[in-house]
Amino acid sequence: MTERRDFLKFLAAAPLAHFAVTALDLEEAATKTRETLEKLAERGQQYQPKVFTPAEWRTARVLVDLVIPRDARSGSATDAKVPEFMDVFMETRENMRNWMRTGLAWLDEECNKRFTKTFVDCNDAQRKAVLDDIAWPRRARQEMQAGVRFFNNFRNFTASGFWSSQMGVQDLQYMGNRPTAQWNGCPTPALNKLGVKYS
Amino acid sequence: MTKSQQAEYDVCIVGSGAGGGMAAHRLALGGARVVVLEAGGWWDNTTSNSAMLRWPYQSSQRGSSTPDRPFGEFDACVGGWELPGEPFTRAEGTSFSWWRARMLGGRTNHWGRISLRFGPDDFKRKSIDGLGDDWPISYSDIAPYYDRVDDLVGIFGSAENLPNHPDGRFHPAPRPRCYELCVKQACDKMGIWCIPARLSVITKPLNGRAPCHYCGQCNRGCMTNSNFSSPNVLLLPAQRTNRLRIITNAMAREVTVNSQGLATGVSYINTATGRDEHVRARVVVLAASACESSRILLNSKSSQYPQGLANSSGVVGKYLTDTTGTDVAGFIPKLVDHVPHNCDGVGGGHIYMPWWIDNKKLDFPRGYHIEVWGGLGVPSYGFMGGIERYEPGGGYGAQLKNDYRRYYGSTIGFSGRGEQIPNADCYCELDPTVKDKYGIPVLRFHWKWTDHEINQVKHMQETFRALVSEMGGEVFSAMPTKERGYGIATGGSIIHELGTVRMGSDPKTSALNAWGQAWDCRNLFVADGGSFVSQADKNPTWTIMALAMRTSDKILELRKSGVI
Numbered sequence: 061m062t063e064r065r066d067f068l069k070f071l072a073a074a075p076l077a078h079f080a081v082t083a084l085d086l087e088e089a090a091t092k093t094r095e096t097l098e099k100l101a102e103r104g105q106q107y108q109p110k111v112f113t114p115a116e117w118r119t120a121r122v123l124v125d126l127v128i129p130r131d132a133r134s135g136s137a138t139d140a141k142v143p144e145f146m147d148v149f150m151e152t153r154e155n156m157r158n159w160m161r162t163g164l165a166w167l168d169e170e171c172n173k174r175f176t177k178t179f180v181d182c183n184d185a186q187r188k189a190v191l192d193d194i195a196w197p198r199r200a201r202q203e204m205q206a207g208v209r210f211f212n213n214f215r216n217f218t219a220s221g222f223w224s225s226q227m228g229v230q231d232l233q234y235m236g237n238r239p240t241a242q243w244n245g246c247p248t249p250a251l252n253k254l255g256v257k258y259s
Numbered sequence: 260m261t262k263s264q265q266a267e268y269d270v271c272i273v274g275s276g277a278g279g280g281m282a283a284h285r286l287a288l289g290g291a292r293v294v295v296l297e298a299g300g301w302w303d304n305t306t307s308n309s310a311m312l313r314w315p316y317q318s319s320q321r322g323s324s325t326p327d328r329p330f331g332e333f334d335a336c337v338g339g340w341e342l343p344g345e346p347f348t349r350a351e352g353t354s355f356s357w358w359r360a361r362m363l364g365g366r367t368n369h370w371g372r373i374s375l376r377f378g379p380d381d382f383k384r385k386s387i388d389g390l391g392d393d394w395p396i397s398y399s400d401i402a403p404y405y406d407r408v409d410d411l412v413g414i415f416g417s418a419e420n421l422p423n424h425p426d427g428r429f430h431p432a433p434r435p436r437c438y439e440l441c442v443k444q445a446c447d448k449m450g451i452w453c454i455p456a457r458l459s460v461i462t463k464p465l466n467g468r469a470p471c472h473y474c475g476q477c478n479r480g481c482m483t484n485s486n487f488s489s490p491n492v493l494l495l496p497a498q499r500t501n502r503l504r505i506i507t508n509a510m511a512r513e514v515t516v517n518s519q520g521l522a523t524g525v526s527y528i529n530t531a532t533g534r535d536e537h538v539r540a541r542v543v544v545l546a547a548s549a550c551e552s553s554r555i556l557l558n559s560k561s562s563q564y565p566q567g568l569a570n571s572s573g574v575v576g577k578y579l580t581d582t583t584g585t586d587v588a589g590f591i592p593k594l595v596d597h598v599p600h601n602c603d604g605v606g607g608g609h610i611y612m613p614w615w616i617d618n619k620k621l622d623f624p625r626g627y628h629i630e631v632w633g634g635l636g637v638p639s640y641g642f643m644g645g646i647e648r649y650e651p652g653g654g655y656g657a658q659l660k661n662d663y664r665r666y667y668g669s670t671i672g673f674s675g676r677g678e679q680i681p682n683a684d685c686y687c688e689l690d691p692t693v694k695d696k697y698g699i700p701v702l703r704f705h706w707k708w709t710d711h712e713i714n715q716v717k718h719m720q721e722t723f724r725a726l727v728s729e730m731g732g733e734v735f736s737a738m739p740t741k742e743r744g745y746g747i748a749t750g751g752s753i754i755h756e757l758g759t760v761r762m763g764s765d766p767k768t769s770a771l772n773a774w775g776q777a778w779d780c781r782n783l784f785v786a787d788g789g790s791f792v793s794q795a796d797k798n799p800t801w802t803i804m805a806l807a808m809r810t811s812d813k814i815l816e817l818r819k820s821g822v823i
Contacts, residue, residue: 127655148319149640191655198652215655216644219663223638224315224322232667236603237312237637239472243604246437250598256440 109147111157116164118180120146123167126191127218134231142221149221156217163210170207268294268504270814271525271540273511273555276365277800278787278807279546280489281408285811287497291818294538295494296509296527298547299337299361302368302480304491309335309480315639322639331639335480335488336369337362344696348703355704356751357550363507364489365548366754367800369478371607372458372486373630374414375797376405376805378423384680384793388624390711391680394792395764395773398425404805412487412804413465416457424613424797430462432609433473436602438594438633438671439610445729451629451722452615459487459801460605468492475636477606486606506538512699513559513568514543514783520563522783528697542782542814542823545760546807549789550579550687553759554702556770557689569760569770569777577686578758579704580794583627583677583712584748585719589727589734590649594633594669602635602668614796623714626796627677629722635668643667648735673726675719678794679712681758685750706750717745755799760789775810782823786810 109117124137124146137143150156167190168178175186182190194200194207195215222228251257269291272279279295287293301307310333315321318332325332329339338360347357360366379398384391402425409428416429432455435443446453460471471485484491497503508530515523515537524539545552553576559568567575614626642663647653649666679685684707689700720738727734739746763769766778775790777783786807788799795802817823 128660129656131657131660145319145321149321149323195655196651196653197647211655212645212647212653215646215653215659216641219644219646220321220640220642223642223663224640226314226316229314229316229638232635232638232664233599234635234638235599235601236475236635237314238601239312239474240601241472243433243471243473244601245434246440247598247600250437250600251440253598254437254441254593256437256444258434258440 107141107144107147109143111147111150111160112143115178115180116161117143117147119164119167119178120160122180122187123214124218124221126187127215128222134227137218137222140222140225140227142218142225145221145225146217149217159210159213160217163207163214166206166210267524267539267541268292269540269818270294270542270544271296271538272544272546272786273525274365274546274548274551274787275363275494275505276360276489276546276548276787277367277803279544280364280367280493281804281807282544282546282786282811283503284411284493284497285808286814287500287503289811289815290502291815292502293497294504294506294540296511296525296538297363297365297505297507298510298530299363299365299507301507302335302337302363302490303495304335304480304484304488305482307480309482311476311479311482312474313479315637320640322637323641330369330478333476333479334369335362335478336360336366338369345701346693346695347701348690348693350703350705353704353706354749355706356749357702357704357756358751358754359548359551363494363505367487367489368480370800371630371798372460372477372605373607373611373798374427374457374459374487374801375613375628376425376427377401377795377797377802378425380423381793381795381797384625388618390624391793392763392768395762395769400773401802401805401809404809405801407808408801408804411466412459412492413461413468414457414459414801415455415462417455419454421452421454421613427457429457430465430470432456433462433471433604435609436604436634437597437600438591438668439608439631441591441593441730442631442671442726443610445726446612449725449729450615451612451726453610453612456608456611458605458607460607461485466496471605473601473604475603475606509536510697510699511547511555512697513555514545516559516561516563516568516780518563520780522568522780528699530697542784542818544784544786544810544814545789546785546787548787549756549759549791550702552785552787552789553687554689554699556760558700564779569779569783571779572767572770574761574768574770576688576702576759577683578681578761578792579685579687579706579756580679580681580758580791581750582753582755582794582798583679583708583716584675584753585716585739585746586672586674587720587723587727587734587736588670588672589723589730589732590666591669591671591727591730591732593731594671595665597635597668600635603637608632621714621718623711623718625678625680625711625715625794627675627715627719628796629719630674630676631671632674633668633671671727671730671732673719673723675716675723676753676755676796676798677712677715677719678796680709681793682707682709687759704751708744708747708750713741713744713747716747717741720745755788755794757788757791757794757799760785761792762790763792774813775806776813781817784810784814
């Protein structure tokens with residue numbers, strides 16, 4: 061992330077006039093910057109997946125962040141290293157590798173059918189069009205059931221990895237797992253909210 | 260024989276759990292030289308790398324179960340339902356699960372610490388409703404031992420003076436959690452007794468042990484010994500007498516006897532080397548857990564004991580029971596958008612519901628108690644799986660992320676634990692052909708629930724669903740049908756096997772007398788759940804320990820008088 065900050069500082073410091081650039085140049089530069097930074101980030105990643113193939117890895121990284129995105133309170137699933145968790149967890153669990161492989165393949169197949177592109181190569185709207193059809197089991201169409209099953213599993217798996225991470229535990233404001241001198245019981249604001257009290 | 264085994268001990272105890280640990284403690288402190296054989300490896304809560312206070316994210320498995328720790332990687336217990344090389348078999352048509360712990364302290368390392376005294380009625384059930392059998396003892400025989408166990412081990416609870424739920428000598432009980440207050444509110448409206456739990460967790464210092472620090476992780480092995488498990492509360496303190504030797508990785512094969520038919524010691528396999536060993540003792544106490552003890556007896560055949568040791572009555576292996584069980588979880592809308600706070604408490608419910616109805620009004624003869632779970636547990640693998648069952652029905656993105664936050668802590672669960680009556684179709688015997696990796700014949704189980712249990716479990720399901728409804732909640736799963744036994748848990752899966760070496764007043768229909776002493780062999784005793792005549796609507800562990808202490812007192816007395 062420091063590369064990005066440094067680059068932006070550089071851009072801000074240099075007046076445009078010095079470089080005689082056009083708007084088109086800027087747009088091209090922005091795209092180039094993004095691609096460079098992504099490659100830098102990818103190279104900077106220590107983790108080499110053992111289960112996910114490179115293509116599956118790219119898909120899973122996009123998908124987990126669609127499931128649990130960054131927001132004001134905490135980072136995204138990739139920020140919390142959920143894909144890494146998934147890869148290690150699946151190493152010893154054949155049944156999970158099976159549904160993950162099958163499901164990611166299904167996703168690419170569905171995107172290919174609709175947009176002649178893989179999931180990763182689709183744009184945001186296209187990806188969401190497919191997800192909207194499998195993320196809501198109660199109203200999903202019959203022919204989407206394989207996707208529904210996959211997405212239920214994937215959502216559960218993402219949630220497991222995110223909420224049990226340090227980032228997730230803090231986001232939930234979980235306050236336990238520590239030795240305390242006394243048990244304080246249910247705090248007064250909670251008693252009032254629930255309409256219960258200690259006798 | 261190696262030099263170390265030439266020594267003859269006063270007592271050899273097989274098994275180091277609740278019964279074995281208590282017997283070792285009482286006997287060593289009483290002056291006997293004791294050896295304990297434990298099939299598994301060493302464990303000490305304070306030094307054996309307990310996972311207490313470990314965060315899920317400190318492990319790539321995030322707390323999920325592993326092959327040798329099926330209850331979760333952070334759970335203390337090493338063991339399993341299926342142990343490699345240690346199979347068991349089932350008769351055709353039988354569903355039965357058999358848990359084996361394989362570590363010092365056995366099941367006391369993973370149990371729920373729920374510590375309930377049997378009540379006066381529980382020893383005299385046949386006299387009350389004509390079913391099953393009466394014990395050869397009554398509550399007044401065991402009450403002084405319950406008192407001593409309370410004082411030695413420590414237990415919290417509250418004086419309630421409820422019929423057939425005797426109060427103990429209690430440490431102060433921790434107040435209910437938020438969701439438990441909601442449960443109590445509903446119970447009060449429905450006329451269900453709901454009182455503070457009774458757990459073997461100390462809330463005041465006791466015998467040099469620090470009181471509970473409320474991290475909610477009793478099952479991980481308490482590094483401060485603030486709850487009960489056999490190694491740290493019984494065995495290690497008993498070792499300070501210098502009269503207790505513990506041999507781990509020792510799988511007992513059989514009890515050896517002499518030409519007079521008296522026990523002379525125990526043959527076992529050193530599981531680390533695979534070699535056969537033998538330890539000599541003047542008295543043998545079996546406390547390997549009910550079915551394992553009966554298995555040892557059945558495998559201890561000799562010319563004096565062709566059907567196995569202590570089995571002239573033929574009852575060894577019979578009268579096998581387990582606790583009945585079923586669970587219902589409910590979504591409670593008023594728990595959504597919780598107020599963040601530390602909800603850990605002790606490692607178990609702070610409330611429970613003891614059996615509250617007169618069975619004469621019902622279509623089943625025996626009762627059950629209700630355990631409660633829920634709250635803001637440490638997020639681990641499996642966190643809030645199945646969120647698509649909650650409104651708005653799934654999704655992804657910002658909406659979903661917020662749903663997890665809001666619904667965290669909004670599920671409550673109930674588990675019933677009820678009394679099964681012994682029946683002729685529930686027993687274990689030696690399998691005629693199968694042996695384990697040590698060459699020891701394994702057990703074959705027979706199992707069948709009756710309407711007594713199935714109707715009881717139906718009542719549990721109906722009661723739990725009514726409780727959820729009373730709290731304004733919703734149960735997502737449909738009530739199991741009668742064909743599925745209304746959701747009755749598989750036999751053995753509650754891990755309260757009792758009765759396979761039952762005591763009685765008639766040597767023709769029991770294996771032990773009221774002291775846990777074998778009728779056929781006066782220097783052989785049983786100090787685990789095998790001696791029980793019946794279950795109760797209460798867990799057996801506290802009673803196992805009280806009986807083990809009582810049996811140990813008798814052994815000391817008989818030694819003193821020279822009988823054994």
